[in-house]
Amino acid sequence: MQIGLEQYLTVSFLLFALGLLGVVMRRNLMVIYMSLEMMLNAANLALVAFSRFNDKLDGQVVVFFIITVAAAEVAVGLALIVALYRRHRSAHVEDLTSLKF
Amino acid sequence: MPLAAAGIITLFTLHFKTISSFISIGAILAGFVLTIVFISANGWQPAAGQGYGGQPVPAGESICQWLSADGLNIDFGIKLDPLSLMMMLIVTGVGGAIHVYSRGYMADDTGMSRFFAELSLFTFSMLGIVMANNFIEMFIFWELVGVSSYLLIGFWFEKPSAGDAAKKAFIVNRLGDFGFLLGILMIWQWLGTLNFSGLQGPEALGPYATIAGLLIFCGAVGKSAQFPLHVWLPDAMEGPTPVSALIHAATMVAAGVYMLCRIFIVLNPPALEVVAYIGGFTALLAAVIAVQQNDIKRIIAYSTLSQLGYMVMSVGLNGRTPAMFHLTTHAFFKALLFLSAGSVIIGLHHEQDIWKMGGLKRKMPITFWTFLVGGLALSAIWPFSGFYSKDSILGNALARHDFEGSLLFAVGVFVAALTTFYIFRLFFVVFCGKEKSETASHAHESPIVMTGPLVILAIFAFVGGLIGVEGVYNRIFMPHPGGLETSASFASELFGPFARSPLASGLGTLAFIIGLGCAYALYAKADKDPLPEKLGGLATAMKNKFYFDEIYEATFVRAHDFIAAVCDGIDRWVVEGFCIGSIRGGADLTGRALRFLQTGNLQTYAFLFVIGVAVALYVILK
Amino acid sequence: MDLQNILFYVFSALTLGCGVLVIANPFSRNPVTSAMFLVLTIISMAGLFVLLHAFFLAAVQILVYAGAVIVLFLFVIMLLDLKAEALRRVRIYGLVAGVVSVGAILSIFLKSLGSTLFSTESPPAPEGGPAELGKLLFTNYVLPFEVVSVLLLVAMIGVILLSKRNLD
Numbered sequence: 001m002q003i004g005l006e007q008y009l010t011v012s013f014l015l016f017a018l019g020l021l022g023v024v025m026r027r028n029l030m031v032i033y034m035s036l037e038m039m040l041n042a043a044n045l046a047l048v049a050f051s052r053f054n055d056k057l058d059g060q061v062v063v064f065f066i067i068t069v070a071a072a073e074v075a076v077g078l079a080l081i082v083a084l085y086r087r088h089r090s091a092h093v094e095d096l097t098s099l100k101f
Numbered sequence: 102m103p104l105a106a107a108g109i110i111t112l113f114t115l116h117f118k119t120i121s122s123f124i125s126i127g128a129i130l131a132g133f134v135l136t137i138v139f140i141s142a143n144g145w146q147p148a149a150g151q152g153y154g155g156q157p158v159p160a161g162e163s164i165c166q167w168l169s170a171d172g173l174n175i176d177f178g179i180k181l182d183p184l185s186l187m188m189m190l191i192v193t194g195v196g197g198a199i200h201v202y203s204r205g206y207m208a209d210d211t212g213m214s215r216f217f218a219e220l221s222l223f224t225f226s227m228l229g230i231v232m233a234n235n236f237i238e239m240f241i242f243w244e245l246v247g248v249s250s251y252l253l254i255g256f257w258f259e260k261p262s263a264g265d266a267a268k269k270a271f272i273v274n275r276l277g278d279f280g281f282l283l284g285i286l287m288i289w290q291w292l293g294t295l296n297f298s299g300l301q302g303p304e305a306l307g308p309y310a311t312i313a314g315l316l317i318f319c320g321a322v323g324k325s326a327q328f329p330l331h332v333w334l335p336d337a338m339e340g341p342t343p344v345s346a347l348i349h350a351a352t353m354v355a356a357g358v359y360m361l362c363r364i365f366i367v368l369n370p371p372a373l374e375v376v377a378y379i380g381g382f383t384a385l386l387a388a389v390i391a392v393q394q395n396d397i398k399r400i401i402a403y404s405t406l407s408q409l410g411y412m413v414m415s416v417g418l419n420g421r422t423p424a425m426f427h428l429t430t431h432a433f434f435k436a437l438l439f440l441s442a443g444s445v446i447i448g449l450h451h452e453q454d455i456w457k458m459g460g461l462k463r464k465m466p467i468t469f470w471t472f473l474v475g476g477l478a479l480s481a482i483w484p485f486s487g488f489y490s491k492d493s494i495l496g497n498a499l500a501r502h503d504f505e506g507s508l509l510f511a512v513g514v515f516v517a518a519l520t521t522f523y524i525f526r527l528f529f530v531v532f533c534g535k536e537k538s539e540t541a542s543h544a545h546e547s548p549i550v551m552t553g554p555l556v557i558l559a560i561f562a563f564v565g566g567l568i569g570v571e572g573v574y575n576r577i578f579m580p581h582p583g584g585l586e587t588s589a590s591f592a593s594e595l596f597g598p599f600a601r602s603p604l605a606s607g608l609g610t611l612a613f614i615i616g617l618g619c620a621y622a623l624y625a626k627a628d629k630d631p632l633p634e635k636l637g638g639l640a641t642a643m644k645n646k647f648y649f650d651e652i653y654e655a656t657f658v659r660a661h662d663f664i665a666a667v668c669d670g671i672d673r674w675v676v677e678g679f680c681i682g683s684i685r686g687g688a689d690l691t692g693r694a695l696r697f698l699q700t701g702n703l704q705t706y707a708f709l710f711v712i713g714v715a716v717a718l719y720v721i722l723k
Numbered sequence: 724m725d726l727q728n729i730l731f732y733v734f735s736a737l738t739l740g741c742g743v744l745v746i747a748n749p750f751s752r753n754p755v756t757s758a759m760f761l762v763l764t765i766i767s768m769a770g771l772f773v774l775l776h777a778f779f780l781a782a783v784q785i786l787v788y789a790g791a792v793i794v795l796f797l798f799v800i801m802l803l804d805l806k807a808e809a810l811r812r813v814r815i816y817g818l819v820a821g822v823v824s825v826g827a828i829l830s831i832f833l834k835s836l837g838s839t840l841f842s843t844e845s846p847p848a849p850e851g852g853p854a855e856l857g858k859l860l861f862t863n864y865v866l867p868f869e870v871v872s873v874l875l876l877v878a879m880i881g882v883i884l885l886s887k888r889n890l891d
Binding site for chain 3: 708711716
């Protein structure tokens, strides 16, 4: 079967779904964050696939930027997690209840 | 002018008793003088050229356009025809006397200024009714009179019984006015106009003529205290005696009869029959009750009821002249009676039970004589004025030569006998015999400011029948050349009734003699009332006003309270509980539910975030 | 079968399998294992990129993502000495929320798939070498390029601030 755009998009979607599940279901902060990265990766894949099948390179440039931004975001996020851990002594997401009513 | 007086008193002089009284008296006397001037200048029936009274678009009538909606044109106007002029004379004349009298009666009452202000307001409203030229204007003043009477009856408002009586008067009046208003609406519907000059006969009213007429009559029933709306009049005695005199003797109750005469054209025979029977029945009922009352003012109040019944009955029997005539004379002698009673009450320091009085003939001679004159006038003995008027009524009834007339004639005669009986019962117990209590022996005569008006009214009560009042009314109501002119000689006028209808006057005189005889026999030397033993249960029933009040209380008042309670329940439970409660609970629940969204749980936020994005995309991609 | 197709299936299977293992490892709930499997996922994705002729990006992915980002993750895990996640009871709420959210995205995906037409032949695609990318990057996308560099600067400053123990 010819590998077309749909197949790549399906893969991308499945990866995204997995990341989403991880974010919503896991309790460990780090795992949640990693699932978040997985979602970003899925988006990258979709963009590259589009770029390939539409005969443009713009998609790849965007992916370039996304990777950069993702790296920056990871750095900042991890710094936040470190600060939180210092506060609460736990990396469990249910212990973060300051915003509770 | 009385309105100005009322306004001035209320605003400025509430604390100066003397000045207030003078302002009020001055206003009403000025009105009286003006009326006389007007009459003497223009005559009773102003000439057609002058443009007052009976012309199609009379110049003196429409003063200003008050309300103009589509199809409804209400003008404010003044109608100055003989009927209204006569009434004005009565109102200002008798009212003036009463105003002067009140100065003495209320001398030591702290609220005197307020009293005079309310008196002036009342006079203003009464004059308004008399001068109104269309239904709406009359209705406005009708209600104003009701309000003023409410104020006056409840004048001593510290007494709870006074307040209740005032409320009762007003509410019962309102019941009558409701019917009145319905009648007005019907008239407007069919005749298209509300002016009195535009009233036509019952043929123009179509099939509902009877009902329309009867509804308007309801207003008279309420205001003039006919059965079944008569229950407010006796309780209205809670007010000061001058109030009783003014309102119930001379003016307010007479307004009903005046109104009936005004709108007489729209009443067709069936309506007239009802009117006559109600009038007759009221007269009978009131007289019977009066026989057993022990409060001096209540006796006179019931006699008012009875006389009003006479007047209404007369209107129903197609005799407007006798009715208005009797109204005039009744104004004189009833006011006289009330004021004399007031003099007695003041003399005995506000004692009102007749069994505590007695032997006042020696102590208060002027009052004695004026009361005697009034009593004789009421009993309709020749040559007092009451004789002529009541005799006219009876004669008119007899002249119809039909069943209704004869029946009511018999009723009238019987009531005349009862009238004599109870008034002389009162007279003997109060004035003759020996003193029955301490206060009676200390009684003293009243000051001149009170006895003066008494004497004036007594004179009128005496001669009222002879001064051509009847002639004036005849000219109003029966303007055919063969009608009664002013007689050539005084003597023929004096004995006129005997000549015209000997049966009526003869029976009337006979009734008087019978009544007087019985009264004398029973009461001249009595120490306490001998009738209860003789009549037993009937006497008790009479004393208790035939339990009318109690019946009304049990039925209407209870029903009304029940409905009010139901409404209250609805308001409290359904509206407040259900509607407001549901809103309140709903808001509360929503708040609680939404509170759970603020979990602080990171993953919940993420989840909601995703859902939001999905929804947004869905909408965009649709 | 085409080699490309086979490779596609292999790489996608790898990606998805490792993705599953990132989030739901039945053997160990240690975050370190999750990190390891994330690395494998990223490498498989790089393979997919190569299949899509995005060579430069594949290299960048391995260098930046697998090299720097994951290393950072592991660094922080080790720093904080995170233990294995204690097994608290699996909340139904989380399960339901996850399923619902995935379902929502799935519906969007299917909807968008169903409403577009795809051409079956693949056009001649440009090669994604560094020269071509660079040409595009420095002409059309210069502004985002500069902005991203500022963003990196900001991120660095933020990180430094956030990790101070006590602020003066």
